[in-house]
Amino acid sequence: MKNKPSCHTFCDYLATESGLLKISANDEAITAIAFVEQQDEPSGSTPLLQLAKQQLTDYFEQKRKTFDLPLAPAGTEFQRNVWRELRAIPYGVTCSYADIAKRLNNPNAVRAVGSANGKNPISIIVPCHRVIGTNGTLTGYAGGLQRKAFLLLLENPLFSAREPK
Numbered sequence: 001m002k003n004k005p006s007c008h009t010f011c012d013y014l015a016t017e018s019g020l021l022k023i024s025a026n027d028e029a030i031t032a033i034a035f036v037e038q039q040d041e042p043s044g045s046t047p048l049l050q051l052a053k054q055q056l057t058d059y060f061e062q063k064r065k066t067f068d069l070p071l072a073p074a075g076t077e078f079q080r081n082v083w084r085e086l087r088a089i090p091y092g093v094t095c096s097y098a099d100i101a102k103r104l105n106n107p108n109a110v111r112a113v114g115s116a117n118g119k120n121p122i123s124i125i126v127p128c129h130r131v132i133g134t135n136g137t138l139t140g141y142a143g144g145l146q147r148k149a150f151l152l153l154l155e156n157p158l159f160s161a162r163e164p165k
Contacts, residue, residue, distance in 0.1 A: 012049040013039050016060050018150045019143070021123070023052050029072035032121040035143035056124065062154065065091035067125045075119065082116035089130045092156035096134040118142065124151065 011024045024032040058064035101109045120128040129151040133139045141148035152159045
């Protein structure tokens with residue numbers, strides 16, 4: 001994942017079964033993917049955005065389990081390290097914030113991992129939806145818990161989580 005700004009930014013939208021996605025990119029990489037309620041700016045597709053839309057469509061049609069796109073999320077070094085660990089979580093598998101903290105050799109950083117997870121700018125491709133509470137409950141998700149549950153069930157129809165209290 002790169003962390004280099006670009007002069008040009010572009011965005012396009014993809015309607016999915018779980019809602020509208022806004023996909024943003026610079027000249028070289030995807031910079032953000034987020035669920036939005038409506039188009040908030042004109043779309044201007046590029047070959048990279050078209051490729052991202054195709055890979056995301058394949059994911060939602062259960063034809064793709066991994067993504068092959070250049071990514072450039074803006075964040076601190078710690079955040080980018082957390083996001084790199086998120087990308088290592090296999091399709092259909094979940095883990096906890098504590099698991100990620102341990103993988104970063106910093107088991108006391110559970111809250112910092114949770115904060116970085118919540119600031120992930122590239123939804124789905126950097127699969128923050130795969131992180132659940134240590135006790136098996138669904139925890140926060142910028143796209144909403146219903147979307148998180150949808151994505152987890154899409155990847156693993158046998159997934160079950162307890163509802164948060």
